[in-house]
Amino acid sequence: MSKAKLIRQGRIVTATEDFTGDVLVRDGKIVAVGQDLKAMADGAEVVDAKGLLVIPGGIDAHTHLDLPFMGTSSSDDFETGTIAAANGGTTSIIDFAIQSLGKSMGDALNVWHEKAAGKAVVDYAFHMAVTDLNDRTIAEVPGVIEGGVTSFKTFMAYKGALMVDDGQLFRLMEVVKKLGGIVTMHAENAELIETLVPRFLKEGKTDPVWHERAHTAIGEGEATNRAISLSRVAGHPCYIVHLTCDEALHHVKDSLTRHRHPVFAETCPQYLLLDREIYEKPNFEGAKWVMSPPLRTKNDQEALWAGIRDGFIQTIATDHCPFNFHGQKDVGKGNFAKIPNGAPGIENRMNLMYTYGVLENRISLNRFVQLMSTNPAKIFGMYPQKGTIAPGSDADIVLFDPKKENTISVKTSKQRCDYSSFEGFKTKGEPVAVMSRGEWLLKEGKITAPKGHGKFVKRARFTGTSEMVR
Numbered sequence: 319m320s321k322a323k324l325i326r327q328g329r330i331v332t333a334t335e336d337f338t339g340d341v342l343v344r345d346g347k348i349v350a351v352g353q354d355l356k357a358m359a360d361g362a363e364v365v366d367a368k369g370l371l372v373i374p375g376g377i378d379a380h381t382h383l384d385l386p387f388m389g390t391s392s393s394d395d396f397e398t399g400t401i402a403a404a405n406g407g408t409t410s411i412i413d414f415a416i417q418s419l420g421k422s423m424g425d426a427l428n429v430w431h432e433k434a435a436g437k438a439v440v441d442y443a444f445h446m447a448v449t450d451l452n453d454r455t456i457a458e459v460p461g462v463i464e465g466g467v468t469s470f471k472t473f474m475a476y477k478g479a480l481m482v483d484d485g486q487l488f489r490l491m492e493v494v495k496k497l498g499g500i501v502t503m504h505a506e507n508a509e510l511i512e513t514l515v516p517r518f519l520k521e522g523k524t525d526p527v528w529h530e531r532a533h534t535a536i537g538e539g540e541a542t543n544r545a546i547s548l549s550r551v552a553g554h555p556c557y558i559v560h561l562t563c564d565e566a567l568h569h570v571k572d573s574l575t576r577h578r579h580p581v582f583a584e585t586c587p588q589y590l591l592l593d594r595e596i597y598e599k600p601n602f603e604g605a606k607w608v609m610s611p612p613l614r615t616k617n618d619q620e621a622l623w624a625g626i627r628d629g630f631i632q633t634i635a636t637d638h639c640p641f642n643f644h645g646q647k648d649v650g651k652g653n654f655a656k657i658p659n660g661a662p663g664i665e666n667r668m669n670l671m672y673t674y675g676v677l678e679n680r681i682s683l684n685r686f687v688q689l690m691s692t693n694p695a696k697i698f699g700m701y702p703q704k705g706t707i708a709p710g711s712d713a714d715i716v717l718f719d720p721k722k723e724n725t726i727s728v729k730t731s732k733q734r735c736d737y738s739s740f741e742g743f744k745t746k747g748e749p750v751a752v753m754s755r756g757e758w759l760l761k762e763g764k765i766t767a768p769k770g771h772g773k774f775v776k777r778a779r780f781t782g783t784s785e786m787v788r
């Protein structure tokens with residue numbers, strides 16, 4: 319058991335509270351939060367948190383570590399990726415266990431458990447990514463949920479590889495509704511993409527910029543509407559992952575306001591802070607940001623910020639799926655369709671959202687905590703074990719220095735990737751100490767994370783509506 323810890327006189331911020339006080343941690347749990355806990359803290363390590371924010375550990379609900387994809391594998395495994403996560407203030411991730419065609423969901427979960435166990439330094443859970451739904455595999459859903467994997471992922475893109483059709487998606491929603499889970503969707507119009515990609519290549523349009531032109535915002539909007547429509551017919555909420563544009567957001571708003579049908583939406587820092595002009599960079603450099611859906615316009619960025627402000631977007635994840643520029647991305651020179659889709663970002667969610675969200679007055683501090691931690695915990699069945707600072711919760715705590723300035727660079731990143739998506743971005747505010755279940759993962763700016771510290775989080779069934787996070 320780790321030594322008890324008393325965090326003294328920090329500014330404690332949760333989704334709803336903001337006050338100066340102490341937090342006492344014992345046996346991996348928060349045991350008290352209050353004004354002066356010295357008397358209760360015999361023998362505890364005392365940590366002076368004056369001038370620091372004391373916030374719940376971040377939860378990144380969308381990562382791809384050690385993912386075999388498009389002929390290669392994402393470059394971070396569960397050790398390197400979660401060290402980077404911890405460095406950035408994330409103490410829990412939800413990765414995707416991806417079913418292989420012809421195989422069972424159980425097989426996929428076994429593979430992902432093996433990838434993570436003994437390696438991860440932060441706690442981890444899995445979404446079950448369903449790629450092959452039929453009478454045999456649908457019968458596995460109760461066992462998957464029983465095992466604490468209560469969210470399911472479907473791809474409406476990547477035809478012939480990961481995609482499920484609308485009938486499969488609808489059947490999954492129906493069964494998951496009965497059993498207490500939630501279905502999440504990568505929403506893009508696959509038929510449109512599969513029509514445009516070969517046409518562009520035939521016309522000699524092979525550069526990264528054509529990836530964005532093939533993955534249209536209108537196609538994303540259409541698929542988002544289709545996903546929400548199916549979820550309305552099924553009569554059960556759904557969750558749209560990595561939403562990028564106004565076209566898609568419009569349908570989320572419509573569902574929540576006109577139809578009163580609960581839908582959750584997630585976006586990522588890259589869609590808020592980078593735009594599609596980056597694909598025009600010379601020397602194939604645009605390939606670094608080839609991801610699906612792709613980066614959009616500056617107008618879309620503004621629409622997303624407004625969507626966050628107004629409560630239509632409830633979580634910020636990273637979709638961390640890194641591939642090295644040299645040796646992985648460059649396979650697509652001369653054919654943009656071969657560039658592995660995805661980019662790094664697990665390390666920079668908190669400092670970017672604080673700098674460009676809180677300090678730019680786009681979101682409040684409480685909203686920042688909701689987006690980073692509380693909402694993903696609530697939606698995905700981890701609350702109040704995680705996602706808050708309260709007696710009884712896991713002691714997953716970030717001490718965040720709101721004054722510390724930095725410039726993001728691959729040179730100082732812990733991510734195992736030869737570039738950073740946010741190279742040169744200036745940030746103000748960053749985690750200086752990070753605790754997971756009472757153990758230091760980062761202290762005095764140094765990683766102290768013991769390999770294998772991370773544990774699988776068995777999640778509760780989904781019971782909510784979108785009111786719970788708005």
Ligand code: URP
Binds near residue numbers: 660
């Ligand atoms: O381009 C992306 N986003 N790669 C990771 C897989 C996915 O679609 O989420």
Ligand code: ZN
Binds near residue numbers: 560
């Ligand atoms: Zn996706």
Ligand code: ZN
Binds near residue numbers: 380381382637639
């Ligand atoms: Zn993803």
